[in-house]
Amino acid sequence: MDASVKRAAKAKRPSKTRDNLVYAAVWLACFAPLVWLAWRAFSGDLGANPIETLIRQIGVWGLRLLLVGLAITPAARILKKPRLVRFRRTVGLFAFAYICLHLLTYIGVDLFFDWGQLVKDILKRPFITLGMLGFVLLMPLAVTSTNGWVVRLGRATWQKLHWLIYLIVPLGVAHYYLLVKADHRPPLVYAGILAVLMGWRVWDAWRRRAQS
Amino acid sequence: MLIRHAPDLTDNDVTDRSLYLRRREFIGGAAGLGLMAAAGAASARDLAYGPGFSTTEAKTSKKDITSYNNFYEFGVNKEDPSENAGSLKTRPWTVRVDGECEAPASFAIEDMIKGNKLEERIYRMRCVEGWSMVIPWVGFPLKDLLAKVKPTSKAKYVAFETLMRPSEMPGQRWDTLQWPYREGLRIDEAVHPLTILAVGLYGDVLPNQNGAPVRLVVPWKYGFKGVKSIVRISLVEKQPVTAWNLLAPREYGFYSNVNPAVDHPRWSQATERRIGEFRRRDTLPFNGYGEWVADLYRGMDLKRNF
Numbered sequence: 001m002d003a004s005v006k007r008a009a010k011a012k013r014p015s016k017t018r019d020n021l022v023y024a025a026v027w028l029a030c031f032a033p034l035v036w037l038a039w040r041a042f043s044g045d046l047g048a049n050p051i052e053t054l055i056r057q058i059g060v061w062g063l064r065l066l067l068v069g070l071a072i073t074p075a076a077r078i079l080k081k082p083r084l085v086r087f088r089r090t091v092g093l094f095a096f097a098y099i100c101l102h103l104l105t106y107i108g109v110d111l112f113f114d115w116g117q118l119v120k121d122i123l124k125r126p127f128i129t130l131g132m133l134g135f136v137l138l139m140p141l142a143v144t145s146t147n148g149w150v151v152r153l154g155r156a157t158w159q160k161l162h163w164l165i166y167l168i169v170p171l172g173v174a175h176y177y178l179l180v181k182a183d184h185r186p187p188l189v190y191a192g193i194l195a196v197l198m199g200w201r202v203w204d205a206w207r208r209r210a211q212s
Numbered sequence: 213m214l215i216r217h218a219p220d221l222t223d224n225d226v227t228d229r230s231l232y233l234r235r236r237e238f239i240g241g242a243a244g245l246g247l248m249a250a251a252g253a254a255s256a257r258d259l260a261y262g263p264g265f266s267t268t269e270a271k272t273s274k275k276d277i278t279s280y281n282n283f284y285e286f287g288v289n290k291e292d293p294s295e296n297a298g299s300l301k302t303r304p305w306t307v308r309v310d311g312e313c314e315a316p317a318s319f320a321i322e323d324m325i326k327g328n329k330l331e332e333r334i335y336r337m338r339c340v341e342g343w344s345m346v347i348p349w350v351g352f353p354l355k356d357l358l359a360k361v362k363p364t365s366k367a368k369y370v371a372f373e374t375l376m377r378p379s380e381m382p383g384q385r386w387d388t389l390q391w392p393y394r395e396g397l398r399i400d401e402a403v404h405p406l407t408i409l410a411v412g413l414y415g416d417v418l419p420n421q422n423g424a425p426v427r428l429v430v431p432w433k434y435g436f437k438g439v440k441s442i443v444r445i446s447l448v449e450k451q452p453v454t455a456w457n458l459l460a461p462r463e464y465g466f467y468s469n470v471n472p473a474v475d476h477p478r479w480s481q482a483t484e485r486r487i488g489e490f491r492r493r494d495t496l497p498f499n500g501y502g503e504w505v506a507d508l509y510r511g512m513d514l515k516r517n518f
Contacts, residue, residue, distance in 0.1 A: 047280060047290065048487045049343055052485075121479075125480075127478060181288075182288065
């Protein structure tokens with residue numbers, strides 16, 4: 001590589017410091033809800049039923065981060081900021097972390113490790129069946145999120161595996177919807193956002209095919 | 213540091229710690245008496261305690277009872293009623309009692325409180341969502357009110373209706389449920405001595421978020437049977453429609469007796485979390501009131517009549 005190309009590449013890339021700062025900001029933003037919940041728990045501000053509040057809040061933040069993850073690609077394209085896509089992995093892994101914590105709180109605190117009840121819940125309660133299915137499908141995505149796994153699987157296979165996310169996020173929304181007793185507006189808001197993000201992808205694919 | 217001793221005070225003058233810790237109860241009790249006096253119910257001797265019906269279990273804190281509520285007329289979140297119910301005007305208030313009876317009447321809330329002997333009833337309350345509380349209600353048996361209108365032999369059921377006033381009940385501006393909220397009991401359930409109309413809580417006036425000025429309490433049934441802010445009670449011949457049954461008939465039956473053996477289609481009813489406790493506890497058939505109410509359902513298939 002000659003010097004001019006190097007210089008050009010260097011000019012295009014933001015400085016290392018700035019890059020680190022942006023990463024730190026994304027990390028902090030992803031951590032913020034957890035810190036906020038921990039603070040509320042610490043100061044006894046989770047209401048009369050703190051266990052339920054924790055499970056619901058952690059779960060809903062997992063879902064929000066999944067949707068943020070799905071929004072990154074369209075945002076990068078629409079805003080013409082292709083380097084945004086480097087945050088997909090960070091956001092996705094944070095979503096996975098929140099969902100793990102959501103599940104752990106449910107199993108460890110709500111059910112207090114009553115495994116028999118857990119099995120019954122999974123088999124008999126559709127909202128738990130769907131939620132658990134979503135979690136199981138999310139695991140291979142988290143495991144194969146490293147660069148090493150992209151190489152090992154090959155780009156195309158890796159990509160196909162990660163299309164599972166288009167099934168997982170709807171499962172998460174359905175999990176929420178089925179839990180609600182009467183007011184379905186909050187889960188429908190998430191369903192609406194999901195529909196927009198998926199709709200953009202369909203429209204984008206159709207447009208690309210029309211162009212080629 | 214100089215610590216001054218009071219030579220005229222001995223250990224005998226120190227308030228007993230257990231009494232000190234209960235100081236709020238005395239204040240609360242005094243407020244309760246104030247409520248009854250204000251309502252015209254005369255004096256302290258009117259405060260009779262339920263004969264054996266009150267539980268001795270630890271009461272749920274007043275803060276939890278008044279800030280963790282399901283009262284969809286004020287919003288669907290648990291904190292919504294305590295935040296929004298302040299807008300509800302509970303005076304003037306009348307309750308119409310009519311239908312299959314000889315002497316239908318409208319009762320002003322003041323007369324209702326004055327004309328009935330108020331008692332404290334400390335009841336367990338089990339919500340269909342899987343949590344429970346122990347609540348010290350102040351109220352009177354529903355049968356005392358029903359007796360005043362002289363039900364006829366056609367009165368097989370009792371139908372209840374909550375106030376419909378979207379200007380003060382913001383939740384009614386959205387059709388989460390078919391407003392007004394309606395509930396019902398079979399006549400033998402309605403005249404059971406456990407069934408009360410509550411007008412107070414913790415010895416004080418019933419807070420709006422708990423169903424002021426008057427609500428139903430049926431401790432062996434899921435909490436949603438306890439219709440709040442009642443404006444109408446009708447004696448009827450046919451089983452009345454009920455709000456949650458209209459929304460999801462498969463999930464909320466007319467009877468809705470607390471039953472650990474009959475799950476809600478979407479979650480188990482075998483256990484519950486008592487608010488303030490960490491571990492779940494087993495749910496009891498009829499919420500622990502079986503010895504008094506199981507007979508009402510003899511011969512009925514409670515899995516079918518859930």
